[in-house]
Amino acid sequence: MSVPKGFVSATHSVLFEDGEDRCSVCTEPLGAEGDDGTEVRGRGLLVWARGEERRYEEPHLCPSCASAIGVSALQRWEIEEDEG
Ligand SMILES: [Zn+2]
Numbered sequence: 001m002s003v004p005k006g007f008v009s010a011t012h013s014v015l016f017e018d019g020e021d022r023c024s025v026c027t028e029p030l031g032a033e034g035d036d037g038t039e040v041r042g043r044g045l046l047v048w049a050r051g052e053e054r055r056y057e058e059p060h061l062c063p064s065c066a067s068a069i070g071v072s073a074l075q076r077w078e079i080e081e082d083e084g
Contacts, residue, residue, distance in 0.1 A: 024059030025069070 021030040046057040061069065 021060050023062035023065050025061060025065040028062045028065075030060055030062055 022028065023030060046055075046059060048055055
């Protein structure tokens with residue numbers, strides 16, 4: 001399938017150069033999901049709206065980024081609760 005001139009096409013694989021899953025925050029390789037079930041992977045959920053359009057994305061996160069984001073989200077929530 002040919003791509004029209006002046007049109008750039010890319011898939012999410014561009015973000016993970018070698019097809020390896022990487023953390024969306026620190027780009028740390030996440031490695032293969034273990035068969036033994038010991039691999040711990042985080043996942044975030046991005047939701048954004050543009051006009052009528054709603055988009056959902058689940059970026060892969062390494063365990064440390066996932067917990068860092070989770071903790072800061074909780075702190076934010078507490079701050080907003082205190083203000084309200
Ligand atoms: Zn990370």
